[in-house]
Amino acid sequence: NAGVTQTPKFRILKIGQSMTLQCTQDMNHNYMYWYRQDPGMGLKLIYYSVGAGITDKGEVPNGYNVSRSTTEDFPLRLELAAPSQTSVYFCASSWSSGRARGQETQYFGPGTRLLVL
């Protein structure tokens, strides 16, 4: 298994441009997450999904959109890039039976480094 894969690894955007960060997992996990990591600030949850067709906002959703049309893919869309969105973005997935109430191991991808100038 490749686990969680993310593309691209690095991208430079101009202010106002849009892009999609791709995330794919091959572990048949039902839960998927997007986090951003700023220097010295830990990981902040942007959006998450508990299954295909179901998404919900996390702590910092403004400026982002997501969709979950399949179990495997969870793309993150930036419509109008702003300098404040310069960050490292991590996608993660986990399997939840619903009973564990969030106590499942999250598996992270290698990250996408985004620079908005």
Next chain:
Amino acid sequence: GENVEQHPSTLSVQEGDSAVIKCTYSDSASNYFPWYKQELGKGPQLIIDIRSNVGEKKDQRIAVTLNKTAKHFSLHITETQPEDSAVYFCAAISGGGGSNYKLTFGKGTLLTVNP
């Protein structure tokens, strides 16, 4: 919502020494506390976790302790090795009450083990 504080932000130890990283949380209903290790250029990886019905858990050279009364938990690494050098994140579960449970992460601790 949940708030997780992590200390110290940086920690430098000599190889073979022990390292301790401490976290506090705000939500007394939190009941799951994982620790993630992030090596340079990689995504975080779970190394150990503890649930609220347990006070301590060990896995070889790493251990985690939990004090629910004081709302703090700690990561202990003994006999540190250079490959332990990484950023370590603590986290606590939050949410519930009709919404989905989500992890809240601390800001991380950069551990450097000097040969």
